[in-house]
Amino acid sequence: MxxxxxxxxxxxxxxxxxxxxxxxxxxxxxxxxxxxxxxxxxxxxxxxxxxxxxxxxxxxxxxxxxxxxxxxxxxxxxxxxxxxxxxxxxxxxxxxxxxxxxxxTDGQGFVDALKQENVRLEDKTMTVLGAGGAGRAIISAAIDAGVKKIYVFKRHNATFATLKAQLENWSDVVSVFPYEDIVNMQRPIAASQIVVNATNIGMAGDQASPVTDEVMQQFGPQHVVVDVIYFPLETPFLKAAAKQGSHTYNGIxxxxxxxxxxxxxxxxxxxxxxxxxxxxxxxxxxxxxx
Missing domain, CATH: 3.40.50.10860 (Leucine Dehydrogenase, chain A, domain 1)
Known part of the structure; x- marks a missing residue:
C-alpha cells in the first residue's frame, strides 16, 4: 500500500x-x-x-x-x-x-549468481567474450574474487589497444586478444573452467553464436558457460554448449x-x-x- x-x-x-x-x-x-x-x-x-x-x-x-x-x-x-x-x-x-x-554492482552480481550455483571463481581460469560494459564489470569482479587467469577476446577495432592496456593494467592475470583470432581462441577456452559471453550476439531473434563451430568443439562437461543475455532464456550459444555437455546459465x-x-x-x-x-x-x- x-x-x-x-x-x-x-x-x-x-x-x-x-x-x-x-x-x-x-x-x-x-x-x-x-x-x-x-x-x-x-x-x-x-x-x-x-x-x-x-x-x-x-x-x-x-x-x-x-x-x-x-x-x-x-x-x-x-x-x-x-x-x-x-x-x-x-x-x-x-x-x-x-x-x-x-x-x-554489475560484476558482483555475476559472481554472486555463480555462488548460488556453487560455482566459485577462486583459482579458476576464465574466458570472457567481449569487453563492453558488462564484460569489464565481470572481469573486474573476477579479479577481486581471486580468479587465476582471465583470457579476454575483444574486437580489434579503434578501442582495442586502449582497452587492452586498461584491462591488463588492472591485473597481471588478464590477457586480451583480438576476437577475430579464432585459432588462438581455442586453446584458452579448452584451458578454462568458466566461459562467459558478454557480447550481445544471440539476443532476441538473433540466431548467431559468439563463437565458431571449431571453437565450440572445445567445450565440454568441465565447463561452466554463462551468457549475460536473458532474452531469450536460452541463446543459440547456450544451446550449443549444452549439447557439448557444459553446465549453462543465462543472464537472469x-x-x-x-x-x-x-x-x-x-x-x-x-x-x-x-x-x-x-x-x-x-x-x-x-x-x-x-
Missing amino acids: IDGHTKLFGFLAHPAAHSLSPLIHNTSFKVSGINGAYLAFDVTSDGLAATLDAMRVMDIGGFNLSMPLKTDVIAFLDEITPRAERLHAVNTVVNRNGHLVGDS GMLVNQAAGSFLEWTGQQMPIDQVITAVNQAVRERVKS
Whole structure:
C-alpha cells in the first residue's frame, strides 16, 4: 500500500519502459514488507543534471541507470566507490541526505549468481567474450574474487589497444586478444573452467553464436558457460554448449543479483532472490510468447 511514508526509488534510462527493474524491486519490497516503490523514468543525458537535482530535493532513496547514463552521471555525483572508479561506470546511486554516492554492482552480481550455483571463481581460469560494459564489470569482479587467469577476446577495432592496456593494467592475470583470432581462441577456452559471453550476439531473434563451430568443439562437461543475455532464456550459444555437455546459465542470475546489490545498499536488507528470479523468468517467458 502506497502512503505518505512510501520511499521512492527508480530506474533512469532512455528508453526506460522495457526494464525489468521495476518488477524486480517492487517484488522485493512486497515480499520483504518494505514500504517502497520503484518506477522507471525516461531520462536522456541532456536531462540528467536536472533529474539528479530533483532526486535530491524529493529525497528519492536511490536509483539505477543504464548506458550511457552509467558514465554521464559520474560528473554529477558527490562520491563514487573504488570499483565504480575502476570501471568509470555507475549503475547504482544511493541518496544519503542529499549526498549522492555511485557504485557498480554489475560484476558482483555475476559472481554472486555463480555462488548460488556453487560455482566459485577462486583459482579458476576464465574466458570472457567481449569487453563492453558488462564484460569489464565481470572481469573486474573476477579479479577481486581471486580468479587465476582471465583470457579476454575483444574486437580489434579503434578501442582495442586502449582497452587492452586498461584491462591488463588492472591485473597481471588478464590477457586480451583480438576476437577475430579464432585459432588462438581455442586453446584458452579448452584451458578454462568458466566461459562467459558478454557480447550481445544471440539476443532476441538473433540466431548467431559468439563463437565458431571449431571453437565450440572445445567445450565440454568441465565447463561452466554463462551468457549475460536473458532474452531469450536460452541463446543459440547456450544451446550449443549444452549439447557439448557444459553446465549453462543465462543472464537472469546476474540481472537479479546486481539488483540485489542495489537493494542491499538502499534498504540494508537482503533481496528475496528466489522469489524474484521466479517472477523474472515468468515475465521473460510472457515476453517471448508476445
